Amino acid sequence: MQMSRKIAGFLIVVAVFMIFEWINLGFNLADGHPTAFYVVHGVLIGVNILLGIALGVIGLRGLAQRPKSPVV
Numbered sequence: 066m067q068m069s070r071k072i073a074g075f076l077i078v079v080a081v082f083m084i085f086e087w088i089n090l091g092f093n094l095a096d097g098h099p100t101a102f103y104v105v106h107g108v109l110i111g112v113n114i115l116l117g118i119a120l121g122v123i124g125l126r127g128l129a130q131r132p133k134s135p136v137v
Contacts, residue, residue, distance in 0.1 A: 084114055
C-alpha cells in the first residue's frame with residue numbers, strides 16, 4: 066500500500082514537532098522536584114522522542130516511494 070505525499074509530509078511535520086517539543090520540555094524542567102518526577106518525565110521524553118523518530122522514518126519512506134506505473 067502506498068502512502069500519499071500529503072500523509073508522508075504530515076508525518077514528518079508531526080515528528081519534527083514532537084522531537085522539538087519534548088526536548089524543549091526536558092530543558093525546561095525546573096529543579097526541586099523529587100527524583101521520581103524526573104524519572105517519569107525522562108521516560109516520557111525518551112518514549113516520545115523514539116515515537117517521533119519512528120514517525121519521521123515512516124514519513125521519509127513514504128516520500129521516497131515511487132508511484133507504480135499503471136498497467137496498460
